[in-house]
Amino acid sequence: MRRAFVSALLFAATTLPAFAQSGARLHEYIRPFVGTKGEGNTYPGPSAPFGMVQLSPDTDHELWDTASGYEYSDTSIMGFSLTHLTGTGIPDLGDFLFIPQIGPVKLEAGTKADPSAGYRSPFTHDTEEASAGYYKVRLDKPGVVVELTAGERAGMMRMTFPASDDASIMTDLHHMLTGKKWKVAWSRVRVEDASTVTGFHLTNGWAKERPIYYAARYSKPFDRFQIYSDGKPVIYNTRRFRSAREAAGTNLQFVAGYKTTAGEKITVKVAVSGLSAAHALQNLDAEIPHWDFEKLRDATRAKWDQELSRIQIEGTQEQKETFYTSVYHAFLAPNLYQDSTGEYRGFDQNTHLAKGFTNYAIFSLWDTYRATHPLFTLVQRDRNRDMINSMLAHYDQSVDHLLPIWSLQANETWCMVGYHAVPVIVDAFLKDPKGFDGKRAFAAIKRTATNPDYDSVAAYDKLGWVPFEQENESVSKTLEYAYDDYCVAQMARALGLKDDEAYFRRRAGHYRNLFDPSVGLMRGRDAKGQWHSPFDPHHYDEDAGVNDFTEGTSWQYSWYVPHDVPGLIGLMGGRTKFTAKLDELFTFTEADKSTGVSDIQGRIGEYWHGNEPSHHIIYLYSMAGQPWKAAERLREVVTTQYGSKPDSLSGNDDCGQMSAWYIFTCLGFYPVCPGSNAYVIGAPQVPKATMRLSNGKTFTVTANGLSKENFYVQSVRVNGKPLERPILPHSALEDGGTLEFTMGPKPSEWGKGGMEETKP
């Protein structure tokens, strides 16, 4: 891929390129391959911002390490499916695979080892291109060039064929990103007319029960067509089914057959819906009434220009590529999940009409509450409101009376821990109180946070912690509940609900109950209060069954008190011991011996940047009065774990959280504690950034003197006034303004006071 690999030093020794605001085609900086090699689990195919379809090549449908369907190291492509998850650790979607073939049709993909056994085709990156709204590859086996572009609910595939009497485009309804154990439970396909097909499959995957429909219109009427079911052609049968135009079953393929001339292009327009084939067709015709591939591609690129312009930076080519690609990744999910009619499949599987909001789905909340949604609150306020209203609708439809945990279309996957819809809603409410109905939201939050059926919340409420013998990941759950409860209390305070505030403020302190002073770390306790023994603070083994921590160790989770860092510092014996302990974290190696964590990389000692529990930890240096250590570690992570190459991401992008961390970090501040209305100052990584806030105001960050060597903050001015402590209140930027850093080559005295010794 030629464009993605422009080689550039992160910081050119001489002058930085001029910031070209006017006429900037920011989408040209997007490098969709970032994160496709290794653990990033992103996909290279086109998507509109927060779009419902993501047309992209699939090279694998089984491996969790290839959860998006595409791994850059693979050398063959199964085909091109219409939907993809971005950066998740578990596969799903990959609905409706399209693959051109020449000659006898193969109905199964074949293997990576032997693509010739199936429809899978070898390819090379030489022929591959990925840019905003566009993907292109040559499939070597059929000799067909495939181009993809995508709008919001619909996309286009353009295939350039060789001359053949036996060319075809197959749709495999049996394909999905299954992760080895899941399956298509049912499917249907129907040839609506000589150039239109609709279909459906009900998948039993990570999302337990997911019906999704598609519609496809072909630019050229079929010369012939054939449906296959369980490997056999669906034909007229004089004794039973007498239609060759539709079929239902668990393993269906549709083949559009053509006689092609050399270089003949055939375009397929596709759309999906969660509701019905009719809705999919309506989505298709509403969004792409034409056959102009470039028109759709350019419209999507214009959307990306608009979205990227919300935060514009100065910097090197590679910085811009890395930054704008991060913004691109942060703006891919949550995904639109609503038809052009305004209808969508609710969490109760019924059809709902979204009144007053646009419905979004795919909420990777354990990840995205940290930095992605706080970023949205700044520059995607309207969409964030829609997302919150979507979550409230989900709550209304939830049989368990819970806000989403990790929702995937109309399913709760129950993935990860906590109830982190709460910080998303509270953070947005405190910064944007008119964005949604606060009282309704608080009712949903309170019921969620006190749901006795969910993950030992009842025991947590009663005992003050989740007892390890009763519940897996008991320490992580206790700590995350305590933080979420802090957020509930914050919202109760804003609403003047004193009893609720006091109740949840008390629970927010439950983190203290799991701090074992004898080891100076967080540790599991049973219902009787006994510490979990034996205790290995570096132990993590997700396959072991009972485990007190979520994808991590005690040493990593012991830092998880984002809402009461002063309290945590106190527990750990004061600032000196606290920062010394932080230093230790970055030098440990013991936890590397743990099993089951191959997909969490980006390791600096036991700081694992490739997974979310570590994401706030570097900023704790600033809060404890050692911002220069934060600056060092931030620079280390930014330069070694981000970039514009396929392998530039060190862990799952997780629907944009890894990228959102980068964005905030470049800007010089980070939301350590969403819901607190404060950011923590780190160290800026780009010379200038301009945020167009959603309220129309502009907030500009400058890093004077920033260079490869000058990455230490010397002083900070906010709106022209010196900022002594490394805490940036949201109030300082919400009306626009300036954040001016002066950078230098050595640690300075700035920020040695740390945060004030009060709770943020």
Place this chain on the structure above:
Amino acid sequence: MRRAFVSALLFAATTLPAFAQSGARLHEYIRPFVGTKGEGNTYPGPSAPFGMVQLSPDTDHELWDTASGYEYSDTSIMGFSLTHLTGTGIPDLGDFLFIPQIGPVKLEAGTKADPSAGYRSPFTHDTEEASAGYYKVRLDKPGVVVELTAGERAGMMRMTFPASDDASIMTDLHHMLTGKKWKVAWSRVRVEDASTVTGFHLTNGWAKERPIYYAARYSKPFDRFQIYSDGKPVIYNTRRFRSAREAAGTNLQFVAGYKTTAGEKITVKVAVSGLSAAHALQNLDAEIPHWDFEKLRDATRAKWDQELSRIQIEGTQEQKETFYTSVYHAFLAPNLYQDSTGEYRGFDQNTHLAKGFTNYAIFSLWDTYRATHPLFTLVQRDRNRDMINSMLAHYDQSVDHLLPIWSLQANETWCMVGYHAVPVIVDAFLKDPKGFDGKRAFAAIKRTATNPDYDSVAAYDKLGWVPFEQENESVSKTLEYAYDDYCVAQMARALGLKDDEAYFRRRAGHYRNLFDPSVGLMRGRDAKGQWHSPFDPHHYDEDAGVNDFTEGTSWQYSWYVPHDVPGLIGLMGGRTKFTAKLDELFTFTEADKSTGVSDIQGRIGEYWHGNEPSHHIIYLYSMAGQPWKAAERLREVVTTQYGSKPDSLSGNDDCGQMSAWYIFTCLGFYPVCPGSNAYVIGAPQVPKATMRLSNGKTFTVTANGLSKENFYVQSVRVNGKPLERPILPHSALEDGGTLEFTMGPKPSEWGKGGMEETKP
């Protein structure tokens, strides 16, 4: 069953009971057990007229001979499901089985041989009652009395429990009437609140792909509940699904657990929908806002009183029971298939709103075009209009551009042959031209009748017959197409479409091409015109693969030219030979040796009344000038193959066709050729009948002197004028009037002229 088995002579030797029009509670004559023993394949449970739900006990889910789920000879009941087909030869439906249990819950039914292995319970007919809108039985194993009643889209089950700490009501979503090879492809259940459950299953049965939803409200909140999936309790799982309140999978059960006191009654209100759980719940709450079991039952009985009053008869108790039960069976299907919102699942699986009509489904057209729909045209005109509009919507939604063949909810089963939606529509159009859009209907009819993809219609059009080497059941198809084409021509004529009329009039004569004069019978031909050899005119073996006839023999099908009986008489050598040949039919026994026809009984020689191809044949005697022979055979069939007992039906009731035959026959005339606007006079079987026509007019039939001995027609007067020939034009009754028969003990001269020697 006490009430059903009132013993009464068919014709009491003395006086007949007086006809009590005023205050008649006609529903009391309904005997729902008729047809439940042997081949009738009816169900005993309650249904509203043409209702969407039919709550009924299931004793078997596999045997085609128990297609309705209930066989009177069985001694144990699996449970009570919500939907049933009436009188079909193939099982389907049986959605959502409810069964009370005491003690440890069993999740599988067990076997007839060993009910104790499962939830199946022994029962005896002593404790069983079935009447209009009501069914009751005591399940011996749990000692629970179950009562059922049904409205249009919703019903109620009332269960009377013994004292138990461990009583339960289980819903088995895995149950359906599968016929051994079919299955539930997917299902879902959800505990909406402490006394409400919704569920769904997608079945892959006779109907290939049928999603159906239910909702249930329980009169008593659950003391406990448990969902099971694949035999295991669905419980909180700390690593994956964390809800015990909902589940999805292929084998689900829901158990509502109760502590009960002796005699405690728990009522469950249930409803179904083809669209969603929300629609099912809406149907439930709209139709049964109360908990009064008797109120719903009595409302349904009042509906039956209203429906039965359309044709009132005088006669003995058993005659009334037989007649009104026949009307009941004729008015059970087609079935309402539309939610209370007016929405329904279309044949394209999309949601549609029925505009200007009520949507019906389950069209057993090969059967019901013969007498059921002609009966509807007389006394159910508005519903018949709705049914035709439903069929036209089906056509619009059909990917194959076909009117329904044998449609089952939103599926085409492709069962049987021909395109007999055509005679239904044409017959109705000629009698009720303003009932629907004739031009639209004709377009659908013409396209259906010329569809080149369907069952060798193209070859039939080109050659003049369906070649046997190309298509199974080639002779039956040719003959039935020719009749259907006659109907198309009739409609074309009515619309003034001369070219179309000529085209289809020509095709209507195609029956002649398969009459082999060398054997004097209909016989298969190949595409070159060669007769199919060897030829056994009595052969029928449906399991043999290639077979030229549909569920019958050449000797039976050779009479199938309903639209040109004079032409057929000519081919067969004139009236004398024709009637002699008819005589032969009733004395043959050879075809009894055929295999695969165990479910077609009612045999008189090779006349098999238990299946539809024979239904018009007796009336051919009248048309050929020997009405006294018709009278003899009609009396024979009526007295030996109909009655008020469980085994009174000799063959599948086929959604009411067997019953509609009886109704017309009792009235003394029969629609041998729907679409001709003529009926053929047979011999009345009840002393008086009064039809309240749908146009408000009254048509009265009297059979003066009718008795056990006096079953020969001596003379006939229509509207006071003598009728010399055995043809009753529709015009003679459409404005109301009288049909007066004088009956006698011996054949008379009346009718010897037969029909006029022109086409009817």
